Amino acid sequence: MNMDDLLKLLGETYENRLPFNRVLGLRVGALSETAVTVHFDMRADLVGNFVHGFLHGGVISTALDAAGGIVATAGVLHQATGKDPEEAMARIARIGTIDLRVDYLRPGKGKRFTVTGGPMRAGRKVAVVRTELKNESDVLIAVGTGTYIVG
Amino acid sequence: MNMDDLLKLLGETYENRLPFNRVLGLRVGALSETAVTVHFDMRADLVGNFVHGFLHGGVISTALDAAGGIVATAGVLHQATGKDPEEAMARIARIGTIDLRVDYLRPGKGKRFTVTGGPMRAGRKVAVVRTELKNESDVLIAVGTGTYIVG
Amino acid sequence: MNMDDLLKLLGETYENRLPFNRVLGLRVGALSETAVTVHFDMRADLVGNFVHGFLHGGVISTALDAAGGIVATAGVLHQATGKDPEEAMARIARIGTIDLRVDYLRPGKGKRFTVTGGPMRAGRKVAVVRTELKNESDVLIAVGTGTYIVG
Amino acid sequence: MNMDDLLKLLGETYENRLPFNRVLGLRVGALSETAVTVHFDMRADLVGNFVHGFLHGGVISTALDAAGGIVATAGVLHQATGKDPEEAMARIARIGTIDLRVDYLRPGKGKRFTVTGGPMRAGRKVAVVRTELKNESDVLIAVGTGTYIVG
Numbered sequence: 001m002n003m004d005d006l007l008k009l010l011g012e013t014y015e016n017r018l019p020f021n022r023v024l025g026l027r028v029g030a031l032s033e034t035a036v037t038v039h040f041d042m043r044a045d046l047v048g049n050f051v052h053g054f055l056h057g058g059v060i061s062t063a064l065d066a067a068g069g070i071v072a073t074a075g076v077l078h079q080a081t082g083k084d085p086e087e088a089m090a091r092i093a094r095i096g097t098i099d100l101r102v103d104y105l106r107p108g109k110g111k112r113f114t115v116t117g118g119p120m121r122a123g124r125k126v127a128v129v130r131t132e133l134k135n136e137s138d139v140l141i142a143v144g145t146g147t148y149i150v151g
Numbered sequence: 152m153n154m155d156d157l158l159k160l161l162g163e164t165y166e167n168r169l170p171f172n173r174v175l176g177l178r179v180g181a182l183s184e185t186a187v188t189v190h191f192d193m194r195a196d197l198v199g200n201f202v203h204g205f206l207h208g209g210v211i212s213t214a215l216d217a218a219g220g221i222v223a224t225a226g227v228l229h230q231a232t233g234k235d236p237e238e239a240m241a242r243i244a245r246i247g248t249i250d251l252r253v254d255y256l257r258p259g260k261g262k263r264f265t266v267t268g269g270p271m272r273a274g275r276k277v278a279v280v281r282t283e284l285k286n287e288s289d290v291l292i293a294v295g296t297g298t299y300i301v302g
Numbered sequence: 303m304n305m306d307d308l309l310k311l312l313g314e315t316y317e318n319r320l321p322f323n324r325v326l327g328l329r330v331g332a333l334s335e336t337a338v339t340v341h342f343d344m345r346a347d348l349v350g351n352f353v354h355g356f357l358h359g360g361v362i363s364t365a366l367d368a369a370g371g372i373v374a375t376a377g378v379l380h381q382a383t384g385k386d387p388e389e390a391m392a393r394i395a396r397i398g399t400i401d402l403r404v405d406y407l408r409p410g411k412g413k414r415f416t417v418t419g420g421p422m423r424a425g426r427k428v429a430v431v432r433t434e435l436k437n438e439s440d441v442l443i444a445v446g447t448g449t450y451i452v453g
Numbered sequence: 454m455n456m457d458d459l460l461k462l463l464g465e466t467y468e469n470r471l472p473f474n475r476v477l478g479l480r481v482g483a484l485s486e487t488a489v490t491v492h493f494d495m496r497a498d499l500v501g502n503f504v505h506g507f508l509h510g511g512v513i514s515t516a517l518d519a520a521g522g523i524v525a526t527a528g529v530l531h532q533a534t535g536k537d538p539e540e541a542m543a544r545i546a547r548i549g550t551i552d553l554r555v556d557y558l559r560p561g562k563g564k565r566f567t568v569t570g571g572p573m574r575a576g577r578k579v580a581v582v583r584t585e586l587k588n589e590s591d592v593l594i595a596v597g598t599g600t601y602i603v604g
Contacts, residue, residue: 017201018198018199018200018201018207019195019196019197019198019199019201019207020196020197020198020199020207020209020210021199021207022196023174023196023197024209044170045170045171045173045174046170046171046174047169047170047171048169048170048171048172049169049247050168050169050170051244056169056170056171056172056213057213057216057248057251058171058175058209058210058212058213058214058216058217059171059209059213061209061212061213061216061251061253062207062208062209062210062212062213063209065208065209065212066209093202096200096255096258097208097255098254098255099252099253099254099255100208100212100252100253100255101250101251101252102212102250102251103249103250104247104248104249104250104251107247
């Protein structure tokens with residue numbers, strides 16, 4: 001498989017094979033070795049604040065963590081180019097979130113939400129990924145900083 | 152209403168009126184002015200790692216954030232004892248998560264999960280709450296530190 | 303005093319009146335209502351890793367927290383424009399760091415270091431500030447996210 | 454060397470050979486494979502808030518990060534018992550802070566400060582350490598959560 005096929009497979013895996021990502025309706029958009037875009041729509045069951053109808057903070061952290069995991073995995077694929085594919089698969093099987101900080105900057109208000117993410121650090125053992133959640137009016141709602149084990 | 156009634160109402164509100172808490176099936180257990188216990192069960196749609204069947208990190212952060220919000224709100228009720236109830240209600244309406252750090256210490260493996268939480272700081276404007284998620288074998292899976300606006 | 307004078311006074315205060323900022327030799331450079339630049343030089347006593355001569359992580363977090371505090375304070379001055387100066391002074395006296403996350407991305411290697419910072423959130427009660435530390439070759443060494451009480 | 458000698462060497466290294474730890478006057482007290490105590494005294498140059506004479510937040514984060522690094526290193530020594538000492542030394546040479554969160558809970562007021570720390574996670578690649586800073590009256594001033602690379 002070439003890189004484009006691998007990235008396509010990665011996107012489809014996060015979209016279809018992780019049950020809780022499906023609960024949120026996450027869809028993986030543009031995806032490269034160093035950047036990802038994830039989309040999802042407001043729905044009544046994603047609400048936390050029932051008075052105002054804002055997104056639950058847990059929906060936000062779930063979407064940021066999912067986007068961060070995709071970026072961390074894409075980074076491993078990038079490092080593995082031209083190397084033993086089995087070693088890359090073994091590394092990918094071990095990927096996990098070590099810690100995540102979410103800054104909730106503004107209310108989760110909107111109809112369609114977009115998460116973008118990119119690497120701040122892409123090491124052999126640890127990756128650090130920054131993610132952002134915006135609504136359809138490009139209002140920045142939350143920022144995530146996640147540390148992932150990748151080796 | 153006395154404090155017991157207020158705490159009962161608080162627990163019921165988090166359990167029944169926040170749609171995304173219902174998606175996870177969160178149930179509020181013991182609740183005092185300074186501590187909360189929240190329960191939920193493993194279900195197929197709460198999985199993140201489909202190979203091993205572990206909880207999605209987003210489920211974990213959602214449960215920790217919900218427990219933290221309950222502790223922050225209980226703290227406001229505690230401070231409001233004997234004071235103007237309208238002011239307390241106005242403060243509660245403004246409560247929100249400012250930031251949350253989650254440390255994912257071990258895989259989210261288990262059948263029944265319990266989150267406990269208590270205040271590290273309970274100020275007039277800001278509360279900081281520490282939360283822990285364990286499974287039915289008392290294995291510590293994740294720790295949360297959340298900062299909440301409460302004034 | 304006009305805004306330029308207030309900002310100048312703010313910079314001088316952080317540079318000269320906070321003893322531990324002087325221990326590091328922090329110098330406040332460009333400073334506006336929404337951005338700050340802080341400089342300092344490598345010195346033998348700022349080292350943590352004595353084998354390689356890298357900056358101590360505590361020097362990095364000190365510089366990021368100082369820059370964050372300046373941005374938080376400048377935000378209060380900005381909000382206070384045309385309002386009661388005494389109220390602004392009372393708010394400034396209460397400013398303090400609630401929490402700080404530092405991501406140490408690369409070794410603290412260099413001769414001259416520059417911290418830049420700007421607001422992610424500038425509320426009436428809470429400000430969230432993002433800061434970055436680079437060396438003289440523009441290598442990004444660390445990123446900070448700080449939450450400050452400002453009300 | 455047996456474990457007691459190794460831990461003694463570890464404590465002396467952090468106390469005497471890391472220049473910026475000496476700037477703060479950090480002294481390593483009790484140290485085991487899973488816990489550390491670090492002491493330091495208030496001094497005029499460690500102040501951040503010059504009005505009230507409280508510790509600078511950077512002093513606090515420096516002390517928490519130093520204690521966290523000691524715990525991470527002690528954990529590697531613990532894992533290396535009975536194994537190749539050269540491999541342990543190679544791992545120790547690579548130890549570094551990945552990220553650190555500090556919660557500043559109360560003003561840094563006091564004459565003598567004590568930091569305690571212990572592992573939340575002690576893996577082959579990553580350690581997570583929780584630390585606490587108290588003053589001589591046992592008032593909890595700050596809590597740290599640090600992630601360290603250890604493999």
